[in-house]
Amino acid sequence: MSFEFDTLKVQAGYEASQHNNAVSVPIYQTAAFTLGDSYRADRLFSFSEEDPIYTRLSNPTVDVLEKRIAALHGAAGAIALASGMAAVSYTLLNVAGKGGHILTTARLYGGTVDSFGHLLPDLGIQIDIVENPDDTEEFRKKLTPDTKAIFIESLTNPFATIPDFEVIAQIAHSHKIPLIVDNTLATPYLFNPFTYGADIVVYSATKAFSGHGNVIAGVVVESGKFNYDNGNFPHFEKPLWFLRDGQGKERSILQVFPDIPFTGRLRAVHLNYLGAALSPFDAYLVLLGLETISERVDKQVSNTRAVLQYLEKTEYVSWVRYPYAEGNPYKILADRYFPKGAGSVLSFGFRGTDEQKRKFLASTKIFGYQANIGDARSLIINPAETTHVELTQEQRELVGLGSETIRLSLGLESAADLIADLEQAFIVAFELGTAVEDEENE
Numbered sequence: 001m002s003f004e005f006d007t008l009k010v011q012a013g014y015e016a017s018q019h020n021n022a023v024s025v026p027i028y029q030t031a032a033f034t035l036g037d038s039y040r041a042d043r044l045f046s047f048s049e050e051d052p053i054y055t056r057l058s059n060p061t062v063d064v065l066e067k068r069i070a071a072l073h074g075a076a077g078a079i080a081l082a083s084g085m086a087a088v089s090y091t092l093l094n095v096a097g098k099g100g101h102i103l104t105t106a107r108l109y110g111g112t113v114d115s116f117g118h119l120l121p122d123l124g125i126q127i128d129i130v131e132n133p134d135d136t137e138e139f140r141k142k143l144t145p146d147t148k149a150i151f152i153e154s155l156t157n158p159f160a161t162i163p164d165f166e167v168i169a170q171i172a173h174s175h176k177i178p179l180i181v182d183n184t185l186a187t188p189y190l191f192n193p194f195t196y197g198a199d200i201v202v203y204s205a206t207k208a209f210s211g212h213g214n215v216i217a218g219v220v221v222e223s224g225k226f227n228y229d230n231g232n233f234p235h236f237e238k239p240l241w242f243l244r245d246g247q248g249k250e251r252s253i254l255q256v257f258p259d260i261p262f263t264g265r266l267r268a269v270h271l272n273y274l275g276a277a278l279s280p281f282d283a284y285l286v287l288l289g290l291e292t293i294s295e296r297v298d299k300q301v302s303n304t305r306a307v308l309q310y311l312e313k314t315e316y317v318s319w320v321r322y323p324y325a326e327g328n329p330y331k332i333l334a335d336r337y338f339p340k341g342a343g344s345v346l347s348f349g350f351r352g353t354d355e356q357k358r359k360f361l362a363s364t365k366i367f368g369y370q371a372n373i374g375d376a377r378s379l380i381i382n383p384a385e386t387t388h389v390e391l392t393q394e395q396r397e398l399v400g401l402g403s404e405t406i407r408l409s410l411g412l413e414s415a416a417d418l419i420a421d422l423e424q425a426f427i428v429a430f431e432l433g434t435a436v437e438d439e440e441n442e
Contacts, residue, residue: 005072005189010291013067019060027284028060046246047256057272061280065287069219072188073201076224077260079267080217080283084184084204086276087218088112091180091202092120092151094266097235099124100148105133105163106391106398107156108182109204110383114390131398134329136167143175148232149200150177154193155185155338157373158347158383158407159321159399162333169197176230178262184209185343185373189297196337199226200262208344208374210289211296215282222262229254236261243268296376299412301341303378306415307408307422311348316426318349318404344410345373347383352429354403357382360429361406366413366421378411378418 003012019026033052035041043049052058062080069078081087092102102120106113106129116127128147130138139150150172152163165181172179178199183191187208193201203209205217228236239250257264271277278286304322311320320326323334323342334342350357361369367380371387381387384396384403391401410418 006294008068008071009189009293012071013064025061025064025284025287027280028055029280030059031055042246046244048246055280056275056277057267059280059283061287062278062283065278065283065290066219068287068290069188069221073192073194073221073223075194075201075221077263078219078221079263079271080205080219080278080286081271082218082276082278082282083216084202084206084218085111085115087202087204087220088182089115089119090266090270090274090276091200091220092125092149093123094262094270095149095178095180095200095233096120096125097148097233099126100146101126101128101144102149102151103128103130103139103142103147104151105130106395107133107159107161108153109157109184110388110390112182113388113395117390117392129398133161133163136164136171139168139171140174143171147175148177149180151180151182153182153185154191155343155345156399157185157345158388158401158405160185160323160330160343160345160347162323162330162337162342164333165193165196165198165337172199173197176227176232178226185345186338187293187297187343187374189293190301190338190340190343194221194223199223205286206372206374208297208300209293210286211293211374211376212285212289213370213372213375213377215285215289217278217282217286218276220263220266222260224259226262228261236265296412297341297344300344300374300410303410303413303415303418304341304344304346304408307410307418308346310419310422311346314423314426316351316430318351320346320348322346345407346410347405347407349402349404350406351404356429357404357406360425363425363428364421365424366417367408367425373407373409375409376412378413379409381407383407 014025032054044053065080066078128142130142132138169179180200181193181198182202183193184204184207201221203219205219236253239252241250243251243256253261253265308322311317323330367378370379371381384401384405
């Protein structure tokens with residue numbers, strides 16, 4: 001049978017009969033697994049059997065999560081990691097090998113941008129920035145013989161801009177390189193990048209993927225369709241001693257993991273040696289959150305639309321950025337790629353002084369002042385001074401991030417209560433401003 005998303009999110013990747021008939025996925029809280037005997041050990045260490053050996057590399061609880069995520073995307077494989085930044089970093093290290101260029105934009109999470117400026121160049125990986133991602137021809141013009149991948153976000157943080165995925169995928173494939181998409185804000189429920197040509201998808205599962213603000217996790221998913229045997233990725237073709245078969249013959253990543261070369265290499269090399277393993281308990285928490293992703297995200301999108309309508313009418317706001325805001329240039333792309341909704345993150349310009357903005361942020365009672373997104377609770381932040389503080393002034397100008405920007409992440413509360421909370425916080429902030437002006441005029 002072919003199952004739909006809502007069935008897969010609850011049941012994919014799990015057979016109760018293989019786990020003592022437990023209805024809920026058990027937490028295998030163990031460091032290691034018995035090898036049985038030396039004959040079985042030979043099979044395990046030569047990759048002839050896939051059973052777990054050590055939880056840093058694989059664990060039954062984590063394995064269910066990985067299989068479920070792959071099924072939700074119709075993908076060949078997935079690997080769960082200890083954080084979203086581990087997912088991004090390992091992915092770029094894996095695709096770049098010993099060096100080369102990654103082509104990307106400044107419309108990224110601040111931590112990702114900072115790693116591009118400080119970590120990856122120290123490891124021999126250079127980053128090229130497309131200054132205007134809306135002009136897809138800039139991607140083509142920036143490609144070089146050393147470019148190993150194009151990396152973009154599906155819905156960008158904090159302004160929810162949308163790239164033209166199909167065009168950018170075609171550009172990447174014409175150069176025989178993969179398109180990597182960070183799909184954190186969209187979640188697989190709202191958008192499946194593989195449908196539109198992506199080859200690798202990464203997530204911070206900390207966000208709406210799990211949705212309850214109680215776990216740090218990351219995910220890398222691969223389509224299984226990209227050809228890493230095209231001459232651009234020699235590190236996938238090189239025979240390696242630790243991948244030798246039962247007869248001691250060295251084999252390459254492509255030989256050992258023909259169906260999942262990207263996540264296979266990421267597990268065998270980066271997870272193995274750098275060690276950002278997701279714990280079984282954290283995998284269990286992500287599985288629990290994933291079971292309600294459709295219902296949660298639908299409600300969050302609904303709340304976002306309601307708050308958007310309020311913000312567009314209030315005198316305290318100078319602009320609102322969201323694909324369905326009035327006059328937003330990304331509405332056409334949103335209709336094409338995000339028919340279920342364009343996520344639950346929006347930003348607006350605060351029309352007031354810096355002190356009034358600080359008072360506003362301090363006066364919300366429902367919105368939590370936090371640097372997370374995608375939570376069941378509604379959150380508020382000033383990204384220029386917090387989540388995107390790593391961006392240089394030039395990078396902020398590229399993405400249009402000013403100090404007046406306030407970002408909302410809409411949760412599951414009553415939309416009416418959320419709007420009332422913003423309204424009372426605006427009143428408090430601007431009453432303060434009036435009092436200060438009166439004192440100065442006296």
